[in-house]
Amino acid sequence: MDIDARIKRRQRRDEGPRLIQDYEALSPVAHIQEPSDRGPVFEQLLDHLDPVFDGNLPPNAYVDGPFGSGKSAIVTALFAHLERLSTETRSVIHTSTRAASPTSPGFVYIDMRETTSEFSFYHHVLDALVEDPVPEHGISTAELKDRLHDILGASRTGVVIAVDHVGEPDSTDTDDLIDRFAGLPSNVSWLAIGRADPADIRLTEYTATAIHIDRYQRQMLVDVLMTRSSEGLSQQALDHELARQIAEWADGNAHDALAALFIAADRANQEGRTRLTERDVTEATAEIPQPSVSLGRVLALPANKQLVLRELVDLDEADRSSVTATTEAISERPAVDLSRGTVKRFLYEMAEIGIVERVQSDVQRGKGRPPSRVELRFPPTAFRRLYDLRQ
Secondary structure: OOOHHHHHHHHHHHHHHEOOOHHHHHHHOOOOOOOOOOOHHHHHHHHHHHHHHOOOOOOOOOEEOOOOOHHHHHHHHHHHHHHHHHHHOOOOOOOOOOOOOOOOOOEHHHHHEOOHHHHHHHHHHHHHHHOOOOOOOOOHHHHHHHHHHHHHHHOOOOOEEEEEEOOOOOOHHHHHHHHHHHHOOOOEEEEEEOOOOOOOOHHHOOOOOOEEOOOOOOOHHHHHHHHHHHEEEOOOOOOOHHHHHHHHHHOOOHHHHHHHHHHHHHHHHOOOOOOHHHHHHHHHHOOOOOOOHHHHHHOOHHHHHHHHHHHOOOOHHHHHHOOOHHHHHHHHHOOOOOOOOHHHHHHHHHHHHHOOEEOOOOOOOOOOOOOEEEEOOOOOHHHHHHHHHHH
């Protein structure tokens, strides 16, 4: 636990007992500065990035691993430390065998769930490399690329760019991403992160190596849960036995394990309790679809689509009996200022990318195919709470 978290707890002590001290610390879409028990993976990545400590760029690489293996948490934490080192010193740490102290490359992290257009891609890279904010309006994509070429052309060391969540159904096409890399100067190295096997993704034709990250081992996942609990919950709110129960159920998937902890804590908090029970955990795990969709993907959707989902999670089963019934129910909600046609289109689009699922109803109504009901592919309690906290 960091110093700020300790101070916050002291500030809240007059509010009486409360289970949840910090929702952000519990969030399955939040990454902590020091991911638990992933030292060997950090060493693999540092082995690949080792040239930067001599002021050189590493070759391109692809990091793969299954959903919930902690790829994003590991890379964001590592790049945050490396960029801080680069920004603060602009020179690398050297040992007695490295007499020179060359300038370190820059480090940029891009989440492809949020950086979808060509303009936003180049804007994000440029904004990370300059001190003054880059305007989002009144500047063209071509101007952004020209400025990047000017800045990086004057740099001896260049920049390493991590591009996360490549290859997802609703993210930038791999061929388009390759073209965007081609639009950058030659002194750019990239580290792509995704779930696809290296043999199944064209991006690896342009990489020198692939780094695989395995699922969490059970005890590692218990440690992750206990660490998050110590940062986000009151003392002794989660015992080891319940953490082991969640870890066993999650089977190495840290996202689902943290989602279960988040939901269980939210349920207990709503009931005014200060400790989690086995019932909280059982109900939480039962709520998470298998397989589930990353809540990060859901929360990266455009605002209007998130609004439709926010209303969807509050509908009862009857209102989700068909796409038409769901569309009508959502459209009638006071917070929704969208036409029925737009709501229905959003539901179909989100079904195509797996955020929701159209499941054929068992009820036959007249001739023709039975209607399709709308089912969630993510836990509603976690999305509801995270969405509301962001408003």
